[in-house]
Amino acid sequence: MRQAAAEWIPCRLLARQRERELEVKGMVRKGFKMYLHPGMAGEYERRHKAPWPKMREMIHEYGGKNYSIFLDEATNVLYGYLEVEDEARWALSADTEINRKWWDYMADIMETNPDNSPVCVDLQQVFYLG
Numbered sequence: 001m002r003q004a005a006a007e008w009i010p011c012r013l014l015a016r017q018r019e020r021e022l023e024v025k026g027m028v029r030k031g032f033k034m035y036l037h038p039g040m041a042g043e044y045e046r047r048h049k050a051p052w053p054k055m056r057e058m059i060h061e062y063g064g065k066n067y068s069i070f071l072d073e074a075t076n077v078l079y080g081y082l083e084v085e086d087e088a089r090w091a092l093s094a095d096t097e098i099n100r101k102w103w104d105y106m107a108d109i110m111e112t113n114p115d116n117s118p119v120c121v122d123l124q125q126v127f128y129l130g
Contacts, residue, residue: 029082029083029128030080032121033080034077034120035110035119036074036110043077047106055098055099062092064093067080068082079123103118
């Protein structure tokens with residue numbers, strides 16, 4: 001199991017610390033990776049096939065669009081892509097009750113920080129073709 005850094009940073013804060021995001025049509029494009037526990041790919045996919053309606057609503061309410069997550073089965077690394085309308089507004093979504101419940105629900109199958117948020121690494125965009 002990968003250990004969270006002594007001074008871990010929740011996903012919602014990473015983007016505020018980095019200046020590598022590209023704004024396209026008023027949207028901020030975000031790439032990140034998370035870490036799935038070995039043998040949990042099927043369960044992760046099962047839980048995401050039917051996301052809770054309130055979770056879907058919250059993502060849209062806080063400006064999230066075009067959200068995709070990909071799995072590298074050889075390494076159990078999850079790669080996420082998300083477009084958000086406003087970084088500050090999106091950061092507030094982490095503190096919603098439904099988001100905290102989702103983190104708790106997913107904590108047993110992926111690497112997490114002390115607050116059950118997923119261990120998350122912001123990715124640098126190096127290419128875009130629009």
